Amino acid sequence: MGKVQQNYPVLDSTNSYAAELLSKTSPSEGTVIVAANQLNGRGQYGSKWHAEAGQNLTLSYILYPRFLALSAQFDLNIAVCLACKQAIEHFIGLQVKIKWPNDIYVGSRKIGGILIQNQVQSTQIKSSVIGIGLNVNQIEFPEDLPNPTSLRQINNQVLDHQQLIDVLSYFLEQEYLKLRQGNFLSRQLAYVENLYGFGQIFRFRDAEQLPFEGCIIGVDPEGRLQIEIAGNKRTFGIKEIQFLGQWGQA
Ligand code: BTN
Secondary structure (H helix, E strand, O other): OOOOEEEEEEEOOHHHHHHHHHHHOOOOOOOEEEEEEEOOOEOHHHOEOOOOOOOOEEEEEEEOOOOOEHHHHHHHHHHHHHHHHHHHHHHOOOOEEEEOOOEEEEOOEEEEEEEEEEEEEOOEEEEEEEEEEEOOOOOOOOOOOOOEOOHHHHHOOOOOHHHHHHHHHHHHHHHHHHHHOOOHHHHHHHHHHOEOOOOOEEEEEEOOOOEEEEEEEEEOOOOOEEEEEOOEEEEEOHHHEEEEEEOOOO
């Protein structure tokens, strides 16, 4: 992982560039595309990913998880989340949590985001672009970002990007090998153990825009969030629920 690294001063989006490379060539597995600046960084659900030029990590790995059935695609998400968590924890003395489905949190602040784009053929994943954005050295963020933080804000130290890429590549390789070995259950457990808000009550909004309160009790193997609401267990897909906030907090 990361043995082949392509660095660019500016790209529209490392995910788009990786997808373009995949459509024209056969990059070796584990190739990582790194941009010092993204002009059109992409976030989840069509949002934009903000990163100050030269300050943060914006990169995409190219993988060929052909061993993975489409029905197990959440396990790839788990592998990437756990790798990011371990890489960040390597640099800070605090626990890193995963906010379902794939936001990386320190305390109640977001330090990183993940955008995985799979190319699918029948029931198998043909190739996958693993986009990762980590806030590294940025200390000021636009006001409209709800709760950002960075490694520098936490550690008070400027961090070398390459060192972080090397550590991230190491943990991603470890997790990818576990995925390839089919260690699904152990990684699903590790994911739930490190879930932000596990066992806590949050306010949510459902697909009909109705607000409700419930306790996060787990994630099923397909990646749906399990919530206990007034003694009943309900599961929600990614587009079926929105976090509004923690119970008792504004
Ligand atoms: C999120 O919305 O939380 C996911 C953000 C993912 C951002 C990364 S930055 C590198 C890669 N290239 C992109 O355009 N997006 C991802």
